[in-house]
Amino acid sequence: MWGYVTVGYLLVFVVVFAYAIHVLVKGRSLSKQVPPENRRWM
Amino acid sequence: MFRDAALVARKDLRIEWRSRVTTNQVAPFAVLVLILFAFALDPDRGVLQRATAGLFWVAILFSALLAVQRAFALEAADGNRDALRLSGLNPAGIFLGKAGAVALELGALEIVLGIGVVILYSTTLSGWLLLITTCVVATIGLAAAGSLYGVLAAGLRVRETLLPLLLLPVVAPVLLGATRAFEAALGQSTSDGWSWVELLTTFAVIYVAFGVLAFGSLLEEA
Amino acid sequence: MVPAHTGSRTTRLLGLAVLAGIAVVLVLALAVTGPDAVQGDAARLIYLHVPVAVSMNVGFGLCTLGSVMWLWKKSRWWDTVAVSAAEVGLVFTGLTLVTGMVWGRPTWGVYWTWDARLTTFSLLFLLYLGYLVVRHLPADLEVRNRRSAYVALLAFVDVPIVYLSVSWWRGLHQTATLSLSSTISGLMLFTLVLGIVVSLMGFLWLLVHRFRVAWLEDEVEIAGLDLAISERRAEAGIVEVSTP
Numbered sequence: 001m002w003g004y005v006t007v008g009y010l011l012v013f014v015v016v017f018a019y020a021i022h023v024l025v026k027g028r029s030l031s032k033q034v035p036p037e038n039r040r041w042m
Numbered sequence: 043m044f045r046d047a048a049l050v051a052r053k054d055l056r057i058e059w060r061s062r063v064t065t066n067q068v069a070p071f072a073v074l075v076l077i078l079f080a081f082a083l084d085p086d087r088g089v090l091q092r093a094t095a096g097l098f099w100v101a102i103l104f105s106a107l108l109a110v111q112r113a114f115a116l117e118a119a120d121g122n123r124d125a126l127r128l129s130g131l132n133p134a135g136i137f138l139g140k141a142g143a144v145a146l147e148l149g150a151l152e153i154v155l156g157i158g159v160v161i162l163y164s165t166t167l168s169g170w171l172l173l174i175t176t177c178v179v180a181t182i183g184l185a186a187a188g189s190l191y192g193v194l195a196a197g198l199r200v201r202e203t204l205l206p207l208l209l210l211p212v213v214a215p216v217l218l219g220a221t222r223a224f225e226a227a228l229g230q231s232t233s234d235g236w237s238w239v240e241l242l243t244t245f246a247v248i249y250v251a252f253g254v255l256a257f258g259s260l261l262e263e264a
Numbered sequence: 265m266v267p268a269h270t271g272s273r274t275t276r277l278l279g280l281a282v283l284a285g286i287a288v289v290l291v292l293a294l295a296v297t298g299p300d301a302v303q304g305d306a307a308r309l310i311y312l313h314v315p316v317a318v319s320m321n322v323g324f325g326l327c328t329l330g331s332v333m334w335l336w337k338k339s340r341w342w343d344t345v346a347v348s349a350a351e352v353g354l355v356f357t358g359l360t361l362v363t364g365m366v367w368g369r370p371t372w373g374v375y376w377t378w379d380a381r382l383t384t385f386s387l388l389f390l391l392y393l394g395y396l397v398v399r400h401l402p403a404d405l406e407v408r409n410r411r412s413a414y415v416a417l418l419a420f421v422d423v424p425i426v427y428l429s430v431s432w433w434r435g436l437h438q439t440a441t442l443s444l445s446s447t448i449s450g451l452m453l454f455t456l457v458l459g460i461v462v463s464l465m466g467f468l469w470l471l472v473h474r475f476r477v478a479w480l481e482d483e484v485e486i487a488g489l490d491l492a493i494s495e496r497r498a499e500a501g502i503v504e505v506s507t508p
Contacts, residue, residue: 001304001305001306001370002305004306004309004366004367004369004370005294005305005306005308005309007366008309008312008362008363008366008367009290009294009309009312011359011362011363011366012312012316012359012362012363013286015355015358015359016355016359016466016470019352019355019470020469020470020473023270023470023473023474023477024269024270024271024473026477027269027270027271027473027476027477027480028268028269028270030477030480030481030484031267031268031269031270031480032268033480033484034480034483034484034487036266037266038483038487039266039267039268039476039480039483040266040476040479041341041344041475041476041479187418190414190418191418194398194411194414194415198401200401204394204397204398204401207390207393207394207397208394208398208415211387211390211391211394211422212391212418212419212422214387214426215422215425215426215428215429215430218429218430218433219429222433237432241425241428241429241432244425245425248421248425249421252417252418252421256414256417259410259414260411260414262410
């Protein structure tokens with residue numbers, strides 16, 4: 001029973017954190033390509 | 043609007059009559075799907091009879107993909123799409139015409155597959171009113187949804203692979219409803235086939251309405 | 265001074281709150297709450313499954329809303345919300361399906377049941393996927409936005425039909441449904457609700473960052489286009505006059 005629970009929790013957090021890192025990294029690399037005035041919506 | 047629809051539908055059907063793509067390619071494909079199902083499932087244990095409704099409609103669904111692709115491939119050639127846009131025809135009418143032509147072609151296929159199923163799967167057909175109503179309503183829904191995604195995918199290089207991905211999830215309820223209605227008509231289930239027809243009608247109404255309203259805008263893009 | 269990354273004070277605060285929330289929920293879900301009377305420890309997966317499912321639905325709703333707003337007001341902001349919500353939503357949909365499967369196996373003995381919710385969610389995954397595929401097709405920005413907006417609307421209209429038809433269909437059968445069969449209350453309910461709140465905050469955090477990334481992607485595209493246009497003009501000998 002706990003095996004399933006562990007797998008479930010691990011999967012969710014690994015995927016979420018990996019995705020978060022992916023988005024952050026992409027944000028950094030794209031930000032460098034864009035002049036500061038255009039970087040944000042506000 | 044309806045006059046434009048008739049114009050477009052007649053054009054498509056005339057092209058179809060002359061080129062015979064539906065009769066020479068799509069219908070054999072549909073029958074082939076039925077035959078392949080027989081290979082995949084055991085013909086001797088009554089599986090095919092019990093599964094007739096589902097197999098029939100899956101075959102129709104796959105054929106619908108081909109029919110829709112064809113309907114919009116016609117427009118992709120020789121800048122037809124721009125010609126259609128500039129022709130002054132009412133876009134809603136174009137939608138109804140295109141969808142109508144596809145629906146008629148699918149209807150013909152349904153007759154062919156109906157015969158195929160009786161012969162190949164030894165199914166006895168019953169509940170004719172329910173069968174025919176289901177076919178009409180499901181086909182309208184399929185044609186409408188197909189035409190919407192068809193125009194969207196038309197002109198894209200990836201349209202052959204994109205259309206199935208977009209269309210099939212959306213028409214899954216049609217498959218579900220039509221199969222259940224057929225099962226009821228064939229006496230294979232005790233559920234109320236006519237409630238499923240109501241569902242199919244709702245689907246058809248929604249997607250026809252969507253097409254009438256949105257087709258013009260979808261036709262606009264390059 | 266706009267930094268060269270997508271973070272800001274708001275997202276930093278939000279992110280910290282999310283991390284704190286996750287810690288609290290983990291402690292509650294895995295240690296403090298007891299095992300369910302019926303489902304045993306597997307019920308702890310519900311503290312994951314329901315929250316991600318809620319966020320998934322919010323994402324779907326936002327994508328649809330954003331698409332409607334784009335079609336209505338031609339608002340670039342809303343269009344960017346739509347695509348960001350779709351992508352983050354896709355991730356959450358995948359997680360919903362997977363957690364559902366991981367929960368289902370020990371509880372019901374099967375990875376999958378064709379109940380209304382699971383089936384609808386799996387089609388939702390495919391519909392989101394189709395949206396994102398269409399979104400990434402090369403096209404003018406205006407065309408791309410319009411195309412994907414319609415795809416989103418068509419998907420939105422389809423989901424209730426799918427849900428109704430499947431629940432009608434499967435309602436005739438006694439199949440295992442992915443819901444808490446026992447009434448939950450007290451600490452378990454609190455943990456669940458807290459989990460939902462944390463999940464929504466996490467979704468929001470991801471959404472904001474993904475929004476900024478999408479905005480940047482479009483900026484790069486627009487800049488590239490402007491550059492190409494001015495290069496063409498230079499070739500043609502048209503002198504660029506800049507307005508003061």
